[in-house]
Amino acid sequence: MADTTPEALQGVVIVAPISTSWLELLARRSEAVVIPFGAFIVGMAIFSLFLLFLGKSPIDLVNLMVKGGFGNWFSIQNSLQRAAPLLLTALCVALPARLGLVVIGGEGAVVLGGVAAAAAAVPLLGAPYVVVIGAMAIAGMAAGGLWIGIVGALRHYRAVNETISSLLMAYIAIALMNHFVEGPLRDPASLNKPSTYPIGKDYMIGNIPGMDVHWGLVAGIVACIVSWVLIEKTAFGFAARIAGGNVRAAQIQGLAVGKLIVGFTALAGAFAGLAGMIEVGAVQGSANASLAAGYGYTGILVAFLARHNPLAIIPVAILLGGIDASGGLIQRRMDLPDATVLVLQGLLFIVILFSETLYGRFKLFNPDLWLRNRQ
DSSP states (O other): OOOOSHHHHHHHHHHHHHHHHHHHHHHHHHHHHHHHHHHHHHHHHHHHHHHHHTTOOHHHHHHHHHHHHHSSHHHHHHHHHHHHHHHHHHHHHHHHHTTTOOOOOHHHHHHHHHHHHHHHHGGGBTBOHHHHHHHHHHHHHHHHHHHHHHHHHHHHHHOOOHHHHHHHHHHHHHHHHHHHHHTTTBOTTOOSSOBBOOOOGGGSOOBOTTSSSBTHHHHHHHHHHHHHHHHHHSHHHHHHHHHHHOHHHHHHTTOOHHHHHHHHHHHHHHHHHHHHHHIIIIIISSOBGGGOSSHHHHHHHHHHHTTTOHHHHHHHHHHHHHHHHTHHHHHHHHOOOTTHHHHHHHHHHHHHHHHGGGTTOOGGGOHHHHHHHHO
């Protein structure tokens, strides 16, 4: 007769629950990876049909995207350079999303952050490098934080839809940028392209040693890591997740929902404002119309594709940066307009939004359905 004493069965009793627990955890975590990846593939497939209609080869497009974005060290650096602002603008969407808010006006915070940074730098020219860069960063983050913080305040205190208000405020911000750049802050020497006074080469943000990529990439990666720690490892982030799941329950528990909403939206805007500051300090050298390059809107796609996970934003931003970097090569080799990449991004965004309805519907990713079937 087999030995059925507790000592003999100890291995079975312990190992089985651990194995099942790990399997359930893997299933739940895989859903957040498989569904966005599947949505990306479906979006590419739909865009391939669009290319076939135009008489172009989808295979050629994919090859050029890979070559233009990651084919050699030059293209990789170009992709990383373009990913730098996307890291920060994606956080402008991802952080409020943890509270159940859909903020899509990060472009406004980017342009105002750039203008504020340029305005803060000019009076300080001649001061130590650290002082000027620090003032630019503070001014850019303050402008962006204030702008998106207003969106959060309108949402909580006046029940104004944050999606609509943030988008409308983005247009207001771009108009304000044009006013300041073409008016009070304009450099008289900028004739063909109105700009603010240049900050000068001595105060530009340099490149990472050994790379042709500015330090904005490091700032974006650090911001993503800090945001993940804030959300996952702090009481402030835990309270935000509770409020995002059920505002009424959070209020019953005594959480200051208003402060959470305004605080998270202000922090999100500060990151987007920092992106604008980096564009001025590392790329443009002054504030001008080039600040409205669409980084805020591409950041929406990055955030949704990453499921608003700050750590997942890093690889997704690099992927989208590579796609954006390949736009010029696609235009030359396939005789397609440069806006082709924008069409692709739009299709991807629509498919990813649709994929949000698929979460919780597949038995493979839902251990609760496994247990229900066993019963």
